[in-house]
Amino acid sequence: MKNKISRYLAVAAASLAVTFGAAYAAQGGMPMGGPGGWHHGGFEKQLNQLHAQLKLSPDQEKQWQDALNTMKQNRETLRANHKQMHEQFKAMQQQPILDLNALHDAHMKAMQQDQQLHEQTAQAWLAFYNGLNDQQKTIVSTALKQHFAKMEQMHEKMEQRWEQHKKGVASDAMPAQ
Numbered sequence: 001m002k003n004k005i006s007r008y009l010a011v012a013a014a015s016l017a018v019t020f021g022a023a024y025a026a027q028g029g030m031p032m033g034g035p036g037g038w039h040h041g042g043f044e045k046q047l048n049q050l051h052a053q054l055k056l057s058p059d060q061e062k063q064w065q066d067a068l069n070t071m072k073q074n075r076e077t078l079r080a081n082h083k084q085m086h087e088q089f090k091a092m093q094q095q096p097i098l099d100l101n102a103l104h105d106a107h108m109k110a111m112q113q114d115q116q117l118h119e120q121t122a123q124a125w126l127a128f129y130n131g132l133n134d135q136q137k138t139i140v141s142t143a144l145k146q147h148f149a150k151m152e153q154m155h156e157k158m159e160q161r162w163e164q165h166k167k168g169v170a171s172d173a174m175p176a177q
Contacts, residue, residue: 050143054136063131067124074117085110 056064088106092098129140 046143050139053139054132056136060128060131060136063128067121067128070124071121074121078114078117081110081113 051064054060085106089103092103129137132140
């Protein structure tokens with residue numbers, strides 16, 4: 001039960017950032033969903049609709065743009081970090097004996113940098129959210145709740161498919177009698 005609660009909290013925290021725009025920047029190639037969903041302009045459209053519904057004041061619009069710009073810049077840095085880590089790993093593979101300590105250290109450093117960027121992005125979106133009035137927060141909350149419901153449905157479908165896959169593999173492995 002504790003694991004399930006922490007999973008929901010993690011999903012909620014991630015969804016807050018995603019709903020405000022992480023997937024908007026992800027349209028350049030970071031996987032965030034399937035056809036008609038977060039990719040292929042689906043989320044960008046939803047984000048633009050949310051933006052229009054909020055009817056932001058000039059100060060709020062500035063916070064929106066600041067958060068959006070922070071997110072986009074951090075996304076580019078994250079992609080560059082990932083590419084660098086991948087190149088470093090490929091170079092390490094050329095050695096006759098892998099230096100797992102060096103690989104681990106590089107991975108941990110990249111994870112720390114990535115975590116800082118994620119936190120910076122989250123703080124920018126939270127600053128925007130905290131500047132909204134109650135009516136605007138209600139609009140955002142409704143959008144988040146709808147997103148949470150869709151995520152839960154997708155999770156349930158994935159679990160069902162996994163269970164079907166496991167049953168299929170188990171029946172293939174059983175000898176015929």
